[in-house]
Amino acid sequence: MPHRPYIVGNWKMNGTRAMLAEARAIARGAARYPDVDIALAPPFTLIGALRAEVSEIGVGGQDCHVAVKGAHTGDVSAAMLADIGADFVILGHSERRKDHGEGDALIRAKAEAALAAGLGVIVCVGETLEERDAGKAEAIVSGQVDGSIPLGDAAAEAVATGKVAVAYEPVWAIGTGRVAAVEDVVAMHAAVRARLVAAYGEAGEKVRILYGGSVNAGNAADLLAAEGVGGALVGGASLTADAFLPIVAAAGAGEG
Numbered sequence: 001m002p003h004r005p006y007i008v009g010n011w012k013m014n015g016t017r018a019m020l021a022e023a024r025a026i027a028r029g030a031a032r033y034p035d036v037d038i039a040l041a042p043p044f045t046l047i048g049a050l051r052a053e054v055s056e057i058g059v060g061g062q063d064c065h066v067a068v069k070g071a072h073t074g075d076v077s078a079a080m081l082a083d084i085g086a087d088f089v090i091l092g093h094s095e096r097r098k099d100h101g102e103g104d105a106l107i108r109a110k111a112e113a114a115l116a117a118g119l120g121v122i123v124c125v126g127e128t129l130e131e132r133d134a135g136k137a138e139a140i141v142s143g144q145v146d147g148s149i150p151l152g153d154a155a156a157e158a159v160a161t162g163k164v165a166v167a168y169e170p171v172w173a174i175g176t177g178r179v180a181a182v183e184d185v186v187a188m189h190a191a192v193r194a195r196l197v198a199a200y201g202e203a204g205e206k207v208r209i210l211y212g213g214s215v216n217a218g219n220a221a222d223l224l225a226a227e228g229v230g231g232a233l234v235g236g237a238s239l240t241a242d243a244f245l246p247i248v249a250a251a252g253a254g255e256g
């Protein structure tokens with residue numbers, strides 16, 4: 001099923017106010033690609049400023065707490081993200097799974113909290129190199145999808161309205177310059193799709209599955225043209241307009 005391509009920049013822990021100029025340049029460039037959904041997830045500290053300065057692209061967070069508010073020093077809730085103007089939140093990124101010990105059940109709870117706050121979600125999954133070498137990539141990723149996607153009535157509604165996305169990001173491809181082979185990406189996206197349809201029924205076809213892991217201007221066209229790839233979650237190559245806009249262009253070129 002064709003989806004509107006979704007190209008999301010994950011700035012991770014990069015970006016001070018000086019980088020808002022890049023966001024503005026990305027938003028200006030984005031205007032040339034009306035058939036592509038484009039978004040940036042800057043650090044929490046820049047979400048408000050970015051939202052105030054750019055209206056042409058989506059703006060999101062990189063994590064949220066499961067609670068709406070309370071005694072959770074250092075955390076930020078989905079309601080707070082929505083309040084500052086965020087449209088979505090990335091959840092379960094492998095860096096959070098690893099650095100913060102986040103597991104599937106917590107990620108599902110966060111995703112359901114985010115939907116309750118009116119945000120869209122991008123739930124991340126992906127296998128390690130050891131898991132791939134052991135022939136377990138599909139089983140691991142299928143289990144992560146089963147365990148961490150949002151469920152319930154709110155999720156069904158969000159799926160129907162395109163507010164749920166999954167990012168397949170092999171851990172060994174993130175920030176390494178090593179990209180998954182297109183045939184492996186196709187196979188993994190098919191495995192993710194099967195689990196989405198198992199969970200959501202036919203509506204599971206509506207969920208966009210993004211590929212992430214060392215996407216750049218040189219490889220974006222091939223990856224985005226691959227069967228089942230609905231967009232890209234881009235880290236390093238989203239930090240400047242010069243690096244990011246060619247990826248958006250590759251998505252735009254693939255349409256129609």
Ligand code: PGA
Pocket residue numbers: 010169173174175176177212213214215233234235236237
């Ligand atoms: P990368 O990061 O593009 O720098 O590999 C992708 C991600 O972690 O989302």
